[in-house]
Amino acid sequence: MQKDLSEWGRYSDPGLLILSSLANGPKHGYAMMEDIFTFSGTRLEPGTLYGALSRLEQRGWIEALPNEARRRPYGITPDGRQALRGHLQTMQRIVTVALDRLANA
Amino acid sequence: MKWILRLYPCPWRERYEEEMLALLEQHRITWRTSTDLLWGAWDAQLSSAFGRKPMNASSSRRSRPVTLAGGALIGIMFVLGLMFYGVLSYPSSVSGVGRTSLLLSMAGLLVYAAAVVWSGRHSGPTLQTALAQGAKFGAILGCGALVNMALEHFTALGTTGGMVRGVGMWALMFVSFGAAGSAAFQRSGSLNRATRRVQLCRCPRKRRSAQG
Numbered sequence: 560m561q562k563d564l565s566e567w568g569r570y571s572d573p574g575l576l577i578l579s580s581l582a583n584g585p586k587h588g589y590a591m592m593e594d595i596f597t598f599s600g601t602r603l604e605p606g607t608l609y610g611a612l613s614r615l616e617q618r619g620w621i622e623a624l625p626n627e628a629r630r631r632p633y634g635i636t637p638d639g640r641q642a643l644r645g646h647l648q649t650m651q652r653i654v655t656v657a658l659d660r661l662a663n664a
Numbered sequence: 665m666k667w668i669l670r671l672y673p674c675p676w677r678e679r680y681e682e683e684m685l686a687l688l689e690q691h692r693i694t695w696r697t698s699t700d701l702l703w704g705a706w707d708a709q710l711s712s713a714f715g716r717k718p719m720n721a722s723s724s725r726r727s728r729p730v731t732l733a734g735g736a737l738i739g740i741m742f743v744l745g746l747m748f749y750g751v752l753s754y755p756s757s758v759s760g761v762g763r764t765s766l767l768l769s770m771a772g773l774l775v776y777a778a779a780v781v782w783s784g785r786h787s788g789p790t791l792q793t794a795l796a797q798g799a800k801f802g803a804i805l806g807c808g809a810l811v812n813m814a815l816e817h818f819t820a821l822g823t824t825g826g827m828v829r830g831v832g833m834w835a836l837m838f839v840s841f842g843a844a845g846s847a848a849f850q851r852s853g854s855l856n857r858a859t860r861r862v863q864l865c866r867c868p869r870k871r872r873s874a875q876g
Contacts, residue, residue: 587683587687588683588684588686588687589686589687589690589691592687592691604697604700605687605688605697605700605701605704606697606700606701606702606703606704606705606707607700607703607704608687609680609684609704610704610707610708613676613680613708613711628686629682629683629685629686630683630686630687
């Protein structure tokens with residue numbers, strides 16, 4: 560089982576986007592797709608979305624909540640918040656260094 | 665679009681199909697959606713073969729005899745496909761080195777079939793499933809190779825036409841034999857019935873709703 564999002568190959572970015580979307584509250588699949596498109600401009604397709612959801616759920620970073628009609632909301636777990644925070648801090652370091660180097664180039 | 669979801673493994677469908685269908689009803693379907701779902705089905709089948717199961721999904725309902733018989737049958741198809749490929753490509757090769765290759769291919773078939781049968785008696789479900797899934801994906805390649813080579817021998821197209829036809833045939837074979845392979849493995853009844861009437865995995869609604 561991969562310990563870090565960066566080891567998830569093609570599901571790494573969708574995993575990050577999903578965790579970011581769930582950080583402010585539970586959402587079902589379609590609401591996640593719309594939210595992700597709004598804040599990132601990335602349009603996730605259903606196959607990719609559910610491939611990543613399955614991995615996140617298996618890892619214990621998200622959990623399925625009781626069904627609303629045929630739609631099932633998902634919420635982020637404390638482990639998921641910790642994983643997201645760690646990944647974002649790494650990204651922040653990269654962004655800071657890259658911007659600094661661009662400015663000094 | 666619902667038919668593509670039938671290419672996903674049964675445990676996956678029991679867990680996610682209803683909510684994916686609800687999502688697809690709201691989603692604008694494009695060719696990207698279809699491609700993405702096909703890729704997702706492939707990924708889910710591979711994940712299922714190598715032990716990653718959807719959360720809260722029940723274990724696969726494939727019976728062991730069906731899985732083993734399917735593995736052996738499709739393993740045979742795979743090796744036969746490769747043998748025909750060789751014979752059609754190089755008819756003169758069925759002598760000398762070619763004959764040795766042919767015999768080695770047949771020996772490979774026997775070893776594979778023996779491995780499938782052995783795993784059914786002595787190994788855990790992971791190896792059984794891996795062998796069976798390996799045979800399934802191998803069958804896709806072997807049958808695709810067979811059809812493509814037959815077309816190459818019986819048609820004479822230019823370079824561009826040949827390339828387009830080759831790529832198209834491979835794509836078609838991947839999809840159609842993938843679906844047939846899934847049907848053979850996921851059918852809960854006997855393999856004979858499954859191969860006679862190629863039907864795709866049907867998960868009882870009762871079980872799916874029980875997941876909710």
